[in-house]
Amino acid sequence: MIRFLLYLSFLSILSCSQKSKDASSVYFGGEIVNPTSDFIVLYRNNDIVDSVALDEGNRFSFNLQEIEEGLYHFDHSPERQYLFIEEGDSIVVRLNTLEFDESLVFSGKGSEINNFLLEIFLAHEKEEPLVYKYYKLDPIAFNEKIDSLRLQKVTYLEELATDNELSEKVLAMGKASIDYNSFVYKEKYPFYHKKRTGEETIHDLTGAFYDYRKDIDLNSKDLAYFRPYFDFMKYHFGNLAYMSCLKSCGTQSESSSKHLHHNKHKLKLVDSLVKETDLRDILLRNIAMDYLLKEHSSSKESKIFLDKFQSLSSNDMHKEEIVDLYDGIQNLQPNSILPNLDITDIDSNSVYLRDISKKKKTVFYFWTASQKRHFRNVTRHVSRLKKKHPEYRFVGINLRTNHSQWVSLVKENNLDPKNQFHGADFKEIQTAMMIDGLNKCVITKDTLIVDAFANLYTTSF
Template sequence: MKYPQSLIIFSVFLLYACNHSQDSGDNIYIGGQIVNPHTHYVILSQNERNLDTLFLNQKNQFGKQYENLEEGIYTLRHNPEDQVMYVEPGDSVLVWLNTLQFDKSMNFSGVGSAKSSFLLDMLLNNQENNKLILSYYKFNPEKFSRVTDSIREQRRELLANLKDKHDFSENFIDIANTVIDYEYYDLRERYTFLIKKYNTQFSDEIPENFHNYRSKIDFNNEALQDYKVYTNLIDNYLRSKSIENCRTSEGLDRSCFELGDYTNIRRRIVLIDSLTSLPYMKNDFLDRLVTRGIIMSKNQDRVDSILNVLDNIDYRKENEAKDLAEIHTNYFEGTSVQNKKLINTAREQVTYDDVITKPTVVFIWSMYAPSHYKWQHNNIKTLRKKYPELNFIGVNIDQNETENWLRVISNNNYNKDYEYQISSREVSKEVFRKYIHKIFFINPRGIIVDGDAKLYNPDFETELLEFLNQ
C-alpha cells in the first residue's frame, strides 16, 4: 500500500515520540492526519459513548497516548463520517485520510495497525459486494454456494497469512473470523431476497440447509455493534425474514417485497425488538425503520399504524418520531408546496413556485450522509440527461450551514442551477435529516403527486414515465 510522504514523515515523528514515552508498554497511541478536514477535531468513541475529542493542529494532525483503553473496536469520527479501528495495549496506530474519499483513501500504519487495516479491507469488500451480488443472484443456488464458499476461503487464507506475519491476539482472531463468516452470511441473505423477488425460477431450488448458518448469528454481539459488516448482515436478515413472515401470515404476493411498505416495516420493527437486547443497536435499527415507515406513509392512518406499534416497544426516540409524523402530514400526496421557501446558490430566497416550471423531481439530501448524497447525485445526473422533459432539483436540508453546503456543491462540481437549500424548518435538524431518502414528484402547479418513489427501486424509471404521462 502506498503512503503519502507527509504521512511517512508524520509516522516517524509520532512513533519516535511514542516509543520514548515513559511506561508506554501497556499504553495505546492513536494519531493521524486529515486532508481537507470538515471540522477541527476528531472524536474517539465506542458504541454510543464519546470517549475523547482530539483537536487538529495547524497541519491537520492529531495524536494522544491512552493509558486505560481496553482491547477492542473503536470508532474514529470526523463528522459527517466515521471508521472503525482495532487497538490493544502496546499499539501505536496512525491514520491518514482524505475526506474527499473517506473510506477508500484511509490508511493505517504503525505498531498494531494491521488489525485495523484488515477490518477496513473487509468493510470495503462488503461495499463491493453490493455490485457483485447483482451478478451472483443470476446464478442457481448450487453455483452461488460454490462462488461464495470460495470467497470465504480466500478471506480465511488472507487472515492466516496476516496472522503468520503479525502477533494477533486471540480476541482479534475470533473477531476477524466472525467478520469473515458474517460477510458470507450476508451474501446468502441478499441472494435469498433477490432471487425470490427477481429470479423466481431459482427460488424453489434453494436447499433446506441453505440457511442453517442463521442459528450461528449472534444478535447481541456488543463488540461488533458499531461495525457495518455486522449491522449490514442484520439489516439484510430482517429483510429476508420479513418476507418469510409475510408468506406465512399473509400469503406471498409481490407486496411482500415492498420494503418501504408500512406493513413490511412494522414486521421488521417487531422482529428487531425481539432479536437483540443491546439498547444502542436496537434503537439504531428502530430509528431507521420508524423513520422510513413514517416518511413513506401515504396517509394519516399509516402514520398512526407505525406510531401505534411503538406502544409496546422501548424506543427512546419516540418523541422525535411523533415530531417527524407531524411534519410529514405537510407532504402527503395532493398537498401543495408552492409557497414553501428555499435558498438558491446565489443565497437568494425563492419559493417552489419560482423554481417549478415543468414536472419536477425533488430529491432530499444532507451533507451528513456523504456516501448517500454522492450516490443520489450520480444517479440523478444520468436521469437528467435521459429525461430532459423533467426538472430534477436537489434540496439540501442542513439549514444555516450555507457555507458548507456551497463548498460541497463546489467540491463535487454539482450544477448550481439545480441545487437549493431549505430556508426554514418546523422541527429539529436531526428530525429533518431523516428525510434524506425522500423523492417527490411535483406537477407544474406545485402539487405533490407522488411522495413514495424510491431512487434505488429498479422500477423507478417506469414511475418517471408514468409521472410524465399524467
C-alpha cells in the same frame, strides 16, 4: 509519629504516581489532506468519546487514558471510518478526502486490524456487482460461489495472524467482518433469486443452505454498531418474518395491510429473540423508520404500527424520533405547503425553498460529494430528464459537503449554477424533506407538494 505519617503520605503519593504512569493509554493521530471539516470526532457506539481540532498542518492527535477496548469510529464530516482499539495502541492514519476510503492508510501499533477491516470493506464493495449476477444461480451453485469468496478472506486473515501477534479480540473482529458480509448475501438470496429469475414463488431452500445460522450471535453487544453485523440482522429478521408468515399466516388482499402485517412480525421477532438492550432498540428503530418511510401516507395502518413500536421500544429518544418522523410524513402529504428551508446559492446568498418553487413545477433532487458514482449518474440522468420534461425545473441540493468543495464541483462539472444549491444543515434538511436515500426527489408546483416521496429514476413525471 510525625515521621511515620510523612512516610505514609510519601508512599501514597508514590503509589498514585506509579498508578498514573502504569495506566494504559492509547494514541490516535494523523493527517487529513484536503480536509472537509475543522474537527475529528471519536465515537464509541453512538456516544462521543472526544473531539479535536485540526492544527495548521491539518494534523490531529488523541491521547486516551484507560479507554475500553473494542470498536470505535471517527468522524471527519461528512465521512466516517471504523477504528478498532486495544490497550497500548499507537495508531496513525493518513487520508485524502477526495478519495476517502481508497487513500486511507493506518500505521503504527494496532494498524493491522484496522487496515484489514478497511480492505474487507473495499473488497465487499468491489464484489457486490459480481454477487448480484450470482443471484441467478441455483442455491447450491450460489452457496459455492459465496463460500469461495469468503474463504479467500479467511485465508488472508490467517496469513495476517501468522505474520503478526493478534489477540483473540482482534481475530474475532476480523472474522466478524468477513462472516457477516458473507451471511448478508445468503439472507438476500431467496428474494433476489426470485427477482432475477422471474420465478413466481420463493425458491425452496431445504438442506444446508442456512447452516451458518447455527453459529450466529443475535445478542452481540460488541458488534451492535458494526455495519456488516447490523445489516445482517436487518435482512435476517426480514427473512424470518417473511418465511414464517408465508407458512402460517396466508395473504392479505391489500398491499398496505401486507406491509403492516409483515413489519409487525419483524417487531415481534426482534422483541422475542434479541435481549441485548441497545441492539434490540436500534433494530426496532430501524424497522419503524423503514416502515414509515415506505408507507409514507396518512393512514390508519401507520398509526397502528406507531402504537405497536411505542409499546415495545425502551429508548425514549428513539420513541420521540419516530413520532417526529410520523408527524413529518403527515406534513409532506400532497397539497401541503413545502417546508421553507434556508439553503445557499453559488454566491453564498441565502435562498428559501418556497421561493425556488414558485410559478413552475419543480423537482428537488439530492447529491453529495462523497458518493462520486451517484453524483455522476444523477448528473447524467437529470440532463436527460431536462430535455424530456422542459416544463419542470430540476433543482439539485448538495448535502454533507463543505461549501467551497461544492462550488468547485459545480464549476468543474459545468452544472447550471442557477439550479444548484448548498444545504449546510444536513440534519434539518434530512428531517424536513424525509431524505432516506439519494435517489429520492420531491416534486412541487407553486410551493405546494405534488409528491414528496418520488424516486428520480422510477417516477413518471
